[in-house]
Structures are given as C-alpha cells and as structure tokens.
Amino acid sequence: MSGEAILECRGATKRFGDFTAVEGVTYKVAEGESAGIIGPNGAGKSTFFNLLTGLFPPSEGQIFFGGRDVTALGAEGRVALGLVRTFQLVSVFNSLPVLDNMVLAVTRFSPNFDSTPSFMMGSAHKKRITDACLEQLELVGLSGLERVITDELSYGDKRKLEIGMAMALKPQVLLLDEPLAGLSDVEITDVQELIQAVKHQFTLVIIEHKISRLLTLVNRLSVMHEGRLIAEGDPDKVLDDPLVREVYWGD
Numbered sequence: 478m479s480g481e482a483i484l485e486c487r488g489a490t491k492r493f494g495d496f497t498a499v500e501g502v503t504y505k506v507a508e509g510e511s512a513g514i515i516g517p518n519g520a521g522k523s524t525f526f527n528l529l530t531g532l533f534p535p536s537e538g539q540i541f542f543g544g545r546d547v548t549a550l551g552a553e554g555r556v557a558l559g560l561v562r563t564f565q566l567v568s569v570f571n572s573l574p575v576l577d578n579m580v581l582a583v584t585r586f587s588p589n590f591d592s593t594p595s596f597m598m599g600s601a602h603k604k605r606i607t608d609a610c611l612e613q614l615e616l617v618g619l620s621g622l623e624r625v626i627t628d629e630l631s632y633g634d635k636r637k638l639e640i641g642m643a644m645a646l647k648p649q650v651l652l653l654d655e656p657l658a659g660l661s662d663v664e665i666t667d668v669q670e671l672i673q674a675v676k677h678q679f680t681l682v683i684i685e686h687k688i689s690r691l692l693t694l695v696n697r698l699s700v701m702h703e704g705r706l707i708a709e710g711d712p713d714k715v716l717d718d719p720l721v722r723e724v725y726w727g728d
C-alpha cells in the first residue's frame with residue numbers, strides 16, 4: 478500500500494455477548510486504492526464494515542477517517558464526511574419509484590444539496606435535484622426505468638440503483654458489501670463492469686465471495702477468518718498463502 482491512509486482501523490474488536498465477531502483488526506486503506514476483502518461466511522466481514530461505517534461502535538479499538546478519529550461518530554456523521562457503503566442485501570425503498578430512491582439519497586445525505594424538505598423547495602431547486610438524479614441513474618444504466626416501482630426491478634438493477642445512490646453522495650471512500658451476491662451471471666458481469674467504470678472516482682473497499690471477479694477490480698487483497706485478518710497484500714501471494722488455502726479452501 479502506498480500513499481496516506483484515508484481510512485484506518487486500529488485494533489478493532491466487536492463482541493456480541495460472549496461471541497467475538499471481529500477481533501483486534503488493524504487495517505489501512507490508502508487514498509485512491511481499490512482493496513478487496515474475502516473470507517468464509519461468518520468470518521466477520523460485514524461486521525467489520527459496520528464498524529468502519531459506524532453502524533455500531535467497536536467494543537475496543539479505534540476508527541480513523543481522513544486522519545480524524547471517528548470512533549464516536551455515528552453512521553450519518555461518517556456519510557457526511559464522505560464514507561459511504563452498500564449492504565450485502567440490497568437496501569432501497571422497494572415501494573417507491575426508482576427516481577424517488579435517488580432523490581431521497583441525494584436530499585437526505587448529499588453534501589452537494591441542502592436537505593430542505595421537498596415541500597419547502599423552490600421549483601428551480603427541485604429541477605436541479607431531479608436532473609442530477611436522472612443523470613446519476615443514466616450513469617448506472619437505469620435510464621428509462623425512473624418511474625418504475627423499485628420492487629419491479631431485477632435484483633441486478635436494484636444493485637445498480639443502490640450503487641448509484643451511494644455514488645450520488647460523492648463519497649471519498651465507498652465500501653461495497655458483496656456487490657455481486659445473488660446476481661445471475663449476466664447481471665454479475667454488468668455490475669462488475671459498472672464498478673470497473675466508476676472505481677477511479679473514489680477509494681474503494683469491496684467484500685466479495687466471487688474471487689476471480691473481485692480480482693479484476695482490486696489490487697490488494699485481505700483475508701478474514703474467525704474475526705481476524707489472517708493475510709493481506711498482493712492478491713496472487715495472498716491466495717497462495719498456506720494459511721489462506723487451509724482456512725478458505727480446506728487444503
């Protein structure tokens with residue numbers, strides 16, 4: 478890893494009762510890099526993202542973003558600073574039209590638009606927001622679907638919407654939790670290409686099970702197992718590490 482760490486975690490531990498889901502994890506992401514995280518189910522990957530993004534506080538340890546200690550800052554505060562994530566299971570309002578999901582993301586969280594409720598906005602302001610949202614939907618390949626109720630989208634298109642909503646917040650760091658999970662092969666290629674096309678816009682951390690796909694998107698790989706990071710670095714070397722082979726593939 479080169480460059481300054483934009484996101485860093487020192488000795489982060491998360492316990493749920495007697496169970497330790499994440500244990501003493503120290504991790505750094507350099508500005509502009511694309512990093513991948515793999516690990517078996519239940520390894521603690523999503524919990525780790527929850528700690529980084531402030532969904533809940535660590536039991537021990539600290540999280541830094543842009544050099545600032547954000548351990549005590551909640552998720553919304555971190556989003557406002559530019560730390561944005563997507564969820565393993567797509568997280569959008571299914572009952573709303575596609576465009577409205579984007580408008581909500583932008584008006585609720587984006588630092589680029591003030592968060593005045595829409596009933597108080599002037600029409601020029603509304604138009605500016607709508608235009609920006611339409612443009613963002615086009616960028617993620619959802620043009621023509623703006624008025625469709627989100628629940629009627631394919632899972633792949635919902636995933637694109639979620640990534641588009643995250644991107645609309647102009648994050649500095651974007652964390653994607655299994656962006657390819659649950660998709661058909663065609664949809665996987667589609668979303669993979671979307672991530673490929675936009676990844677230069679931010680620092681990226683991707684949790685993903687589909688390793689060959691992940692390796693087209695990242696240049697550093699970390700492996701989590703039973704709450705700990707057990708290997709990290711150049712993907713080829715990491716995948717060849719005997720410990721990784723043992724825990725990940727049962728070699």
Ligand code: ADP
Nearest residue numbers: 493496498516517518519520521522523524525
């Ligand atoms: P991964 O994303 O690597 O599959 P998770 O982070 O989702 O793993 O889960 C790691 C472990 O922590 C699992 O055993 C899971 O059951 C447990 N866990 C996750 N979240 C909670 C929670 N909110 N309460 C209790 N246990 C949890």
Ligand code: MG
Nearest residue numbers: 522523524565
């Ligand atoms: Mg997970």
